Amino acid sequence: MALPDTARTHRGEERSGLEGAPESSWKHQAFQALKRWAWLPLGVALLIGATVAPAMAAKPGYTCPAEASGFMRVDRAGWWQESVAGFGRAGVTVYDSSGNFTAAFNSLAASHGFASGQALYEFIIGAQWDMIDLNRNDHVCMKARPINRANPGYFYTGLDDRASVP
Numbered sequence: 001m002a003l004p005d006t007a008r009t010h011r012g013e014e015r016s017g018l019e020g021a022p023e024s025s026w027k028h029q030a031f032q033a034l035k036r037w038a039w040l041p042l043g044v045a046l047l048i049g050a051t052v053a054p055a056m057a058a059k060p061g062y063t064c065p066a067e068a069s070g071f072m073r074v075d076r077a078g079w080w081q082e083s084v085a086g087f088g089r090a091g092v093t094v095y096d097s098s099g100n101f102t103a104a105f106n107s108l109a110a111s112h113g114f115a116s117g118q119a120l121y122e123f124i125i126g127a128q129w130d131m132i133d134l135n136r137n138d139h140v141c142m143k144a145r146p147i148n149r150a151n152p153g154y155f156y157t158g159l160d161d162r163a164s165v166p
Helices: 026-037 039-058 076-089 103-111 117-132
Strands: 006-008 014-016 072-074 140-144 156-160
Touching: 072 076, 076 117, 076 140, 076 156, 103 117, 117 156
Parallel strands: none
Antiparallel strands: 006 014, 072 140, 140 156
């Protein structure tokens, strides 16, 4: 037996569609299930929006981790200055009184596989910098590592000042 397209309510009003179907029919049960689960996609969308939006909004641009972490924001010249200070902590003087690289710095560079102190300098402010400055804004975050046998004082941790590249 086919269901009518319209049904009468207890007040005599006509209702159309599935709302007028008898409660025992499969159409009525399917409609009730649809009503019960129709909120789910909306709920999921709201939940995703509630978690993603704050995460995106809370991310400051061009900053380093909190100051307490030991990171500082530097430009290329600052990266080199901190590197020179690190070489000094390790007992290696980088420049002589004429502004040239010292024999000790050239020797250190050679011990790390560089042809000269100039080659090490070019690596530090060139290829090494480029591996860290992912967003190419000429600033990175730098942190001194603890001095120990594995780090005589001139190895640093570097990361971009923005986690994602635009």
